[in-house]
Amino acid sequence: MKIIPLADRVVIKTVEVEETTKGGLILTGSAKEKPQVAEVIAVGPGGIVDGKEVKMTVKVGDKVLTSKYSGTEVKVDGEECTIVRQGDILAVVED
Amino acid sequence: MKIIPLADRVVIKTVEVEETTKGGLILTGSAKEKPQVAEVIAVGPGGIVDGKEVKMTVKVGDKVLTSKYSGTEVKVDGEECTIVRQGDILAVVED
Amino acid sequence: MKIIPLADRVVIKTVEVEETTKGGLILTGSAKEKPQVAEVIAVGPGGIVDGKEVKMTVKVGDKVLTSKYSGTEVKVDGEECTIVRQGDILAVVED
């Protein structure tokens, strides 16, 4: 089963917090907006979204930082994923 | 009886959750925004919507993910349907 | 007496729910937004509305689906009508 996001949406899979901590990134933040590291597993085509041209800049395999409460959670083949808009991705993380 | 959606609207028919689970997709999510799998049964013409050009990218027969609380529910010939705007469709699901 | 709607407004007359049910359409939905079938009895000229070009796509005699709580109700010559904006019309229904 495959999820193909529409427009400027991106499917991401949360990376385990423990694994992240080893790499040096520990997430803090208020209860209101808690960021998290996730891996990009599918990227929408971009194009005209709400009448504005959106160019997709993240790619499959990127590790990204998003707000924990952004997007919509789904489970695909047993894996928890989240569908977010690219604009809700704060940064790409490199090792 | 036939429903012809206007503008960027799409008529979708919820797919049974049990059937979906077999294919590997189990839906989770907060009570606030619960996604669901649905099949597209009619697609509006797109065009200028709120002053912006909208191109329809979903087609009849597509399996799509939407928020459960998006759109307006109707029953056509005994079948429960929902009318959503294309922008409320998160992703297309392929087997 | 005649009502000539301005801009992108449309005058619609609610179709009896019983009559609709015969044709196979039974309306469901949350208390928040209950759709209904109505017949178009007058259509505004469209044109520039809020700075955006609006082209009228519904026509007199069309059966349409709208949210029950859209628009403003008036009674013309004893008939209950509603004035809605075309953008609040979800779909056209054909027998």
Added chain:
Amino acid sequence: MKIIPLADRVVIKTVEVEETTKGGLILTGSAKEKPQVAEVIAVGPGGIVDGKEVKMTVKVGDKVLTSKYSGTEVKVDGEECTIVRQGDILAVVED
């Protein structure tokens, strides 16, 4: 004394409800937005309003339908008037 409305504003004078009823129009509606028949007594020049071109389509003497709670009430030479934006006028009524 004369009121000259600015921009896309229109000065209207409420028509007596009894007189209206004779012509066949009885107004209903929720307490939230009650429409009323009024006569246009002055029309602003239109032009660029909030950065958008507005063309005035109503004219002095027109009978119009507006929401009762639109606009600002003033009394001119003993007559109650209301200043509304043209976009708050729902329809023109003809006998």
Added chain:
Amino acid sequence: MKIIPLADRVVIKTVEVEETTKGGLILTGSAKEKPQVAEVIAVGPGGIVDGKEVKMTVKVGDKVLTSKYSGTEVKVDGEECTIVRQGDILAVVED
């Protein structure tokens, strides 16, 4: 001391209500938005405001109608004035 309003702002001085009543204008209205007659004492240059071209159409000496609760009150050389945006001026009043 002189106040030079910026952008699309206008400095107005409330005209005594008693004086107004003689001329035939009595102000009514809900507690929420009470209109008042005022005299324009300074006019901003207009130009690009929030990215939109604004042309000033009121001039010093005009009697104008505004909502009582629009703008910011200041006292200049003992006189109470109000700074409003031109878009909050409903109409010009002529005797």
Added chain:
Amino acid sequence: MKIIPLADRVVIKTVEVEETTKGGLILTGSAKEKPQVAEVIAVGPGGIVDGKEVKMTVKVGDKVLTSKYSGTEVKVDGEECTIVRQGDILAVVED
């Protein structure tokens, strides 16, 4: 230490209220939006702000009127300053 405001921001320093009163300006207003006189001590470059061209029209040394609750307060070398957007400045005051 020097503060260089970004975009359409302006650094202002509140002028003593007592001094202002001598010049004939006494400030009144609701608790909600209390205007105040301030001196401009730094001006941002303007340019494209939120996608719109902003031209700076105030300059260092200008006495300006703003809402008391606009902007963000900072203390620079013992002096209380406020950083506001130029659009929050109501007027320039001249003696």
Added chain:
Amino acid sequence: MKIIPLADRVVIKTVEVEETTKGGLILTGSAKEKPQVAEVIAVGPGGIVDGKEVKMTVKVGDKVLTSKYSGTEVKVDGEECTIVRQGDILAVVED
């Protein structure tokens, strides 16, 4: 580990308040919006953000003033950082 901010985002590292005070800058302000001095450690590429061209004007190493409650906090290799949009940066501070 490296954080590469997307779009118009900037990664900043809060500068110790004690150190700042020595330089002459003491921060005040309401509990609602408390500004703080931070050092820029990474800058996004800018470009089209929400359909509008954004040019990045801050650079790595700049000391900037932001609202304390802007942005999302993360910890990178033991250092607390915050990801903000460039538009939330009020000013650059120079010694």
